[in-house]
C-alpha cells in the first residue's frame with residue numbers, strides 16, 4: 231500500500247514514534263502536512279531564524295531562545311505533554327554532543343509514555359548513531375500529473391488567461407513533475423509575465439528549474455543531451471533495440487492498452503571506451519527524455535543506512551522527474567566503493583531491483599559497467615533488465631564508421647580525400663575512444679605544423695606512435711570476452 235506523507239505522519243504520530251525526520255526542501259508544504267496530521271495536539275517550533283516560536287503564528291514563545299535552551303525546557307518537565315515539537319535548521323547543531331543527548335533524553339521520555347513527538351524537518355538527512363533507533367525518516371511525496379493539471383488550470387482562471395490546448399496542458403503537467411506547488415506557480419507567473427500568455431516556450435523554464443532541484447539534491451546529475459544515435463559508430467543491434475523501446479515510449483498509452491509491458495531498462499557492459507556512455511546519452515536523446523546520471527560513488531555513504539537512504543532519494547527524484555532516463559554509470563562501483571561491506575552492496579542492489587521490477591513510471595534505466603566480473607550473478611539474471619548487451623572492441627566496419635564520425639565532426643571537407651580503409655588495417659584492437667584520440671591528435675598536429683588539410687598520412691603517423699587498448703589491456707580483455715561468451719549476452723554489434 232502506498233500511503234501519502236500525511237497519512238504516514240498521522241500513523242507515526244498516533245503510534246508514538248518519538249522522532250520523525252522529514253526530508254524535504256519544501257518547508258511550507260511540510261508545514262501544511264504537519265498542521266493536518268497532529269490530531270489536536272499543540273505544535274511548537276524551533277527554527278534558526280526566529281528561535282522558539284508558536285508553529286502556526288511563528289510568534290516568539292521565549293525571546294532569543296537557543297536550540298539548546300529550547301530542548302532544556304522540554305527535557306526537565308512535562309512541558310511537552312500532548313505537544314509536537316518541530317525542529318528546523320538544526321543541521322549545524324545535530325553533531326553537537328550536548329544537543330544529541332537532550333534530544334535523546336526527550337525521545338526516551340516519549341518511549342516511556344510521554345504523549346509527544348519531535349519532528350525534524352531538513353533538506354538533508356544526517357542521523358547521529360546515538361539517535362538512530364529513535365528516528366524514522368519520511369520523504370516528501372510529489373504531486374501527481376492530475377494535481378498539476380489542476381494547478382495550471384487554476385492559474386489560468388485566476389489570471390484570466392487565454393486557455394491552452396490539451397496537448398500543451400499535458401506536456402506542461404508532465405514537465406512540471408518533481409516540482410512543488412509553490413515552484414509551479416512561480417514558473418507559471420514567470421512564463422506569463424514574459425509575454426502575457428502560457429506557451430510552449432515556457433517549457434524551457436520548467437527544465438531549468440528542474441536542473442536546480444536535481445543539483446540541490448546532490449546524488450543525480452542532469453546531463454545535457456548532445457550526441458544522438460547517429461553519433462554512434464556500429465553497435466547496430468543495440469541501436470535497433472533502443473529504437474524499438476523508443477517506439478513503445480512514444481505510444482505508451484496505446485502500447486500499454488495493447489498489453490505491452492512497461493520497458494524497464496538495459497544493462498550495457500563491456501570494454502572501456504567503446505561507446506557505452508555514448509549509448510546512454512543517445513538513448514535519452516532518442517526517447518526525448520531528460521538524462522539523469524546516478525553517481526554511484528556519491529551514493530555510498532559513510533554512515534549506517536546512508537547508502538540505502540541515498541538510493542531511495544535518487545529513485546524518488548527520478549520517479550518525480552519521470553519520464554526520464556536514469557543512467558547508472560559504472561554499476562560495478564557499488565561493489566568496489568563499499569570496501570568489503572558486501573551486505574550493504576547486496577541490499578542496495580536488491581532495493582534497486584525491487585524498484586525496477588515494480589515500477590510503473592516511465593523511468594528507463596540504462597546501467598553501464600566496464601567489468602561484469604565484479605557484478606553478482608543474480609543481477610545479471612534474465613528478467614532483471616529487459617536486455618543485457620555486451621560491447622566489444624569495434625570490428626573493421628565499425629572502426630570505419632567511428633573514423634568517419636569523428637573526422638566529419640571536425641574536418642568535414644577533408645573526409646572525402648581520406649583513405650579510411652588504410653586506417654582500418656592499422657587499427658585492429660583500438661577502441662572507439664582510441665580512434666577519437668587519434669583523430670583529435672592528427673588534426674592538432676596538422677594545425678600546429680601550419681598545414682591546411684588533414685591527410686591519410688597525417689593520421690597514419692599518429693597511429694604509428696600510438697598503442698591500442700588491446701595491447702595495453704591484453705589479458706583483462708581476453709578474460710572479459712570469454713566471460714561474456716559464457717554468459718551468452720547479446721552482442722551490441724551486428725556480427
Ligand code: ADP
Nearest residue numbers: 461462463502503504505506507508662663666
Ligand atoms: P565507455 O564505453 O567507456 O562508456 P564512452 O562511450 O564514454 O566509453 O566513449 C568515450 C568516447 O569515445 C565517446 O565520447 C566517443 O567520442 C568515442 N567513442 C567510443 N565508442 C564510439 C563509437 N562506437 N562510435 C563513436 N564514437 C565512439
